[in-house]
Amino acid sequence: MWFTVEDDLTYLVGSRCADCGAYFFPPVAGGCRNPRCDGQDLQETRLSRRGTVWSYTNACYPPPAPFVAAEPYVPVTLAAVALAEEGLVVLGQVKDLTVDDLEVGMELELTSGPLADGPLVWMWGAAS
Amino acid sequence: MSVVVLGAGMHPWGKQGRPFQEYGLAAARAALKDAGLTWPDVQYVVGADTIRNGYPGLVSAATFSQAMGWTGARIASCYAACASGAQAIDIARARILAGLCDVALVVGADAAPKGFFTPVGGENDPDHLRFRLLGATNPAYFALYARRRMAMYGDTPDDFAAVKVKNSRAGALNPYARYRAEVTAEQVAASPMVADPLRLLDICATSDGGAALVLASRRYAGSRGAVEIAAVSTVTPTYPNTVLELPNFATDSTAAVPPPENPFRTDIARAAYEEAGLGPEDLSLAEVYDLSTALELDWYEDIGLCARGEAAKLVRSGETALGGRLPVNPSGGLASFGEAIPAQAIAQVCELTAQLRGTAGPRQVEKARVGLAANQGLFGHGSAVIATSRR
Numbered sequence A: 001m002w003f004t005v006e007d008d009l010t011y012l013v014g015s016r017c018a019d020c021g022a023y024f025f026p027p028v029a030g031g032c033r034n035p036r037c038d039g040q041d042l043q044e045t046r047l048s049r050r051g052t053v054w055s056y057t058n059a060c061y062p063p064p065a066p067f068v069a070a071e072p073y074v075p076v077t078l079a080a081v082a083l084a085e086e087g088l089v090v091l092g093q094v095k096d097l098t099v100d101d102l103e104v105g106m107e108l109e110l111t112s113g114p115l116a117d118g119p120l121v122w123m124w125g126a127a128s
Numbered sequence B: 001m002s003v004v005v006l007g008a009g010m011h012p013w014g015k016q017g018r019p020f021q022e023y024g025l026a027a028a029r030a031a032l033k034d035a036g037l038t039w040p041d042v043q044y045v046v047g048a049d050t051i052r053n054g055y056p057g058l059v060s061a062a063t064f065s066q067a068m069g070w071t072g073a074r075i076a077s078c079y080a081a082c083a084s085g086a087q088a089i090d091i092a093r094a095r096i097l098a099g100l101c102d103v104a105l106v107v108g109a110d111a112a113p114k115g116f117f118t119p120v121g122g123e124n125d126p127d128h129l130r131f132r133l134l135g136a137t138n139p140a141y142f143a144l145y146a147r148r149r150m151a152m153y154g155d156t157p158d159d160f161a162a163v164k165v166k167n168s169r170a171g172a173l174n175p176y177a178r179y180r181a182e183v184t185a186e187q188v189a190a191s192p193m194v195a196d197p198l199r200l201l202d203i204c205a206t207s208d209g210g211a212a213l214v215l216a217s218r219r220y221a222g223s224r225g226a227v228e229i230a231a232v233s234t235v236t237p238t239y240p241n242t243v244l245e246l247p248n249f250a251t252d253s254t255a256a257v258p259p260p261e262n263p264f265r266t267d268i269a270r271a272a273y274e275e276a277g278l279g280p281e282d283l284s285l286a287e288v289y290d291l292s293t294a295l296e297l298d299w300y301e302d303i304g305l306c307a308r309g310e311a312a313k314l315v316r317s318g319e320t321a322l323g324g325r326l327p328v329n330p331s332g333g334l335a336s337f338g339e340a341i342p343a344q345a346i347a348q349v350c351e352l353t354a355q356l357r358g359t360a361g362p363r364q365v366e367k368a369r370v371g372l373a374a375n376q377g378l379f380g381h382g383s384a385v386i387a388t389s390r391r
Ligand SMILES: [Zn+2]
Pocket: A017, A018, A019, A020, A021, A022, A032, A033, A034, A037, A038, A039
């Protein structure tokens, strides 16, 4: 479970080390990955819902399987978004925006949307 | 302590549709001939594996040895994604330096599928899931890095195209390259957008190919072998790695530990320089892993050819072109070869060998003495090789 939706708000779910405070996304098990930390207590935690664009791109051609492309194909937009508090950059599809709408440094907010074959996935969207 | 390159051999890159073994055998036989040795002289064989060619690809040293005829030689097979070839060189070199053998053959070959690389693993590994959930292909990651350069340093798509133009001119002179036509900036700009801002001609293709090296101890080589391997760097990133590495969904967190002084690719080169006791100022040429045109510019900064943000200016100056002060990718690079994963890092060292011997023909870099080959083995498998000339 990498994200959750509650009251129409989408949250990424990661891990936080109770000892050193490092965050991880996707969630990790088996001990903290900070090499100088012996922490074993990795707590499930919701990540910030807003961040700034680190970089972005799109897929002009349908990505290969196991991705299921919509027909007719609409280019998938991707953004890597920096979360200030967690010190993470998290990749996601972008909902309802194209590369022409995006800029490095602009604020985006987490939302979610369906893949072409149904399952819901986290997505970055315009900040409300 | 150096290991000697006694022989180098390659099979031309392309999409010939033959089994990968054939490319590897052709390269191995060429390397042995170049070394003046015969197959039974080889004491140790290291194969760089391919994961898209079934079981024979996963035990490649045995596959090559069986095809050449069993001699009872010792073998090892290894896989490290794009760094597989360098890893194979490192394993052979370590065994020679340890005194456990005197002469080793290193071989890598691939037969690549058409189109995007697709995942080969289980359904729960990140390589599968990045395709399934995000449609994030390899070029998508290269494009994120390219866009980041544009935002941070003001690089333009024309700067990226200048890399392709430069590398295509070198590749046109290389009989082993797959793409032998010179490409203009206009052609790059007119090629279809694949992953904004990267166009088809900014992104390296996937290719078939094979490359091999014969490595030996100085004691075995005697007065032969003008080229020596002075360093092999196989370092991992330092936590927290703040670059979004393929195939990951996120970077490490900087909440508990501040980012390291150097990013991963810089560390790869730094470790090689330290081991060789050399620095960027000593280089005559470099082969870097231009998976995209923009990534070649990242490498300029990572291997210390210029300050951060200055790479576009450097390529525009012509200093990194053939005939320039410090040619980068005089082989034509991945732009001219396409990537034959396990063979590619070995092919980089074949180019260093030709340049340092002074046998690179029309691509010859004048007075070449020191060459660096750098490679981004993804998933945190970095690699760099420094070769020097005794001339
Ligand atoms: Zn910790």
